[in-house]
Amino acid sequence: METARLRLRRFTPADAPALAAYRSDPEVSRYQSWESPVPSAEAERLAATLSAGDPRDPGWFQYAVERLDVPGLIGDVGVCRSDDGRQAELGFTFAPEFQGRGYASEAVARTVEFLLVKEGLHRVSAACDGRNVRSARLLERVGFRREGHLVRSTWIKGEWTDDVLFGLLASEYPARTRTRTRARKDGHGPP
Template sequence: MFPQTDRLSLRRFRPEDAPALAAYRSVPEVARYQSWISPVPVEAADALVRSYAAGDPSAPGWFQYAVELKDDGALVGDVGVGLHENRMQAEIGFTLAPNRQGHGYAGEAIGAVLRDLFERRNLHRVSAECDARNLPSARLLERVGFQREGLRPEFTWLKGEWTDDLLFGLLAERWRTLTA
């Protein structure tokens, strides 16, 4: 079962998602703090979509959810969950198309994934990290309940420069308190 909200379906990627994935991941501002280089050719997005579609959300490792608007079926982003081998903790990451930002979709999608991880799958902890310059992502993580746990100065070599990483965590106990 995949997480849902009133406005969003989180689902497995499908072949027809490749052009939309290529479009939003090709935007330089979207790719700036991510591991990929823009532009993302449709052929590369097609390979990513095939890889994502073959994933198993219940198996350790990364699974990428497609985030789709229920009203028009548009792919607006993706949320990745890296399930630890112990199946009691995970890491999340997210990307949202810039023309869909500012409508609450990212927070809604992350909230749905967190609800699934904590309430259905009974995880103990979910973590996230982001480039310290990516203030909108850091604020979003805090808005959905994550607590900042640390800063790793010049920890990641990304696109020709050392970057600082912000570390965030959310425990099941805190999630229950926030959603009670």
């Protein structure tokens, strides 16, 4: 898949060093399930495993994200298809130097479009740690609605954390996305 600035593709073994670098950053791993640092050998195994998956099979498939102008891994978008293939959950992780530039929004929006329009899924969902305000805002920006807030529902890294739940139905897309974009341009929506 491509956007104006990005390519979402299958992982390759060559992605391992960049994967280890950004997943080892404590700020990147703060709201994620893995511990940092991520050793090179673990990143090599992970890149090899991720390169072998089928994006249409049930379960998780991780897309590597790179810029079109300068190839090289800048982040990843994960899609977890349900067993019946009608729904998916997504998640995303980006290297710190590529955050705040719209790359994650662009990659997530393209993935959502692919899943709901091209693949014909009924629904896409996402969840994030309640403290991860930037990820929550990104999900709302690309059209997701907040559907729930689970208080102290996940034990991770030695503490209970909240989960914020998001969803987007195919029947709402792209109308919900257009409404969010128009509201931002008019100054009536979140940035």
